[in-house]
Amino acid sequence: MNTLILSSSLSENSRSYLLCKAVEQELTSKGNIITFIDAKEIPMQPFHREISKEMKVLSEKIVKADNIIIGMGVHCYSINDSLKILLEGCFGKATGKFFGILCSAGGERSYLVTQHLSQICMNEWRMIQLPRIVYAISKDFTKNTITSKEVLERINTFSEEFHTIGNKLLA
Numbered sequence: 001m002n003t004l005i006l007s008s009s010l011s012e013n014s015r016s017y018l019l020c021k022a023v024e025q026e027l028t029s030k031g032n033i034i035t036f037i038d039a040k041e042i043p044m045q046p047f048h049r050e051i052s053k054e055m056k057v058l059s060e061k062i063v064k065a066d067n068i069i070i071g072m073g074v075h076c077y078s079i080n081d082s083l084k085i086l087l088e089g090c091f092g093k094a095t096g097k098f099f100g101i102l103c104s105a106g107g108e109r110s111y112l113v114t115q116h117l118s119q120i121c122m123n124e125w126r127m128i129q130l131p132r133i134v135y136a137i138s139k140d141f142t143k144n145t146i147t148s149k150e151v152l153e154r155i156n157t158f159s160e161e162f163h164t165i166g167n168k169l170l171a
């Protein structure tokens, strides 16, 4: 299957980017084709402003992808601003696609924030979510490495389930 992984953080030290890269590795090893999009490389304009050519390219890649994995950081108990811009500007044709969420936050208490993203994807484009999230917090990382055994196990389970269900939905 063709999976698009969107790492939506603009942080140079993004932890959700590390989650996205770990899942990319798992899914690639299972034979899937991954298109990895790093939001840091996309000049962005909010809605009602002229959309960048890189955002148009992302919209086209979303149309072609079988399914989508979104990496997000938590900002002010919600999704990060860059992700909101990319959702509004580029997800218009993501209708009905299977998707998964990888989330990085500062602390344990913001875990329900991923439901903001679920609501947007499910209500706006009737997307279908894998009922498992990878949620990691700052203490799960050491410098630029995921060091929590629990998070690493969850990445494996997430990837296995995304691979299995994603392929079944294509059949």
Ligand SMILES: Cc1cc2nc3c(=O)[nH]c(=O)nc-3n(C[C@H](O)[C@H](O)[C@H](O)COP(=O)(O)O)c2cc1C
Pocket (backbone or CB within 6 Å): 009, 010, 011, 013, 014, 015, 016, 017, 072, 073, 074, 075, 076, 077, 078, 104, 105, 106, 107, 108, 109, 110
């Ligand atoms: C503007 C801002 C707001 C944040 N708000 C929250 C928050 O409400 N809850 C939380 O747990 N962490 C919060 N954080 C911490 C981030 O979620 C955390 O640094 C996470 O790793 C960000 O994802 P990233 O590293 O992929 O950019 C905030 C960080 C920033 C910069």
